[in-house]
Amino acid sequence: MTTINTTLKGVKRLETPETLELSMQVDGLRVAARRGETILLAVNAALGHVRNFEFCKERRAGFCFMGACQDCWMWTAGGERIRACTSLVEPGMTLSTSAPGPRA
């Protein structure tokens, strides 16, 4: 039976909890995801945002969902910037919603 997971903060998934088979860490929190899911969907579903806005205290959750707007940048544990809407979840990945260090 398909149910809506009402514990999600942002994006609502149609699924059963058993399909959340992968996990990653975002800002030190465990985020569950399905195989083949984009980082943007998984993180928005869990946290309601994917990054902190550079110019004010707003948080961003992506806009175009297709790699055009640059509103979904996240950072890996190694400091690499990745676009969440065009990157798939990989088991055990560690991501941050904030850029490492001061911006140039």
Ligand code: FES
């Ligand atoms: S949401 Fe627009 S580039 Fe990712």
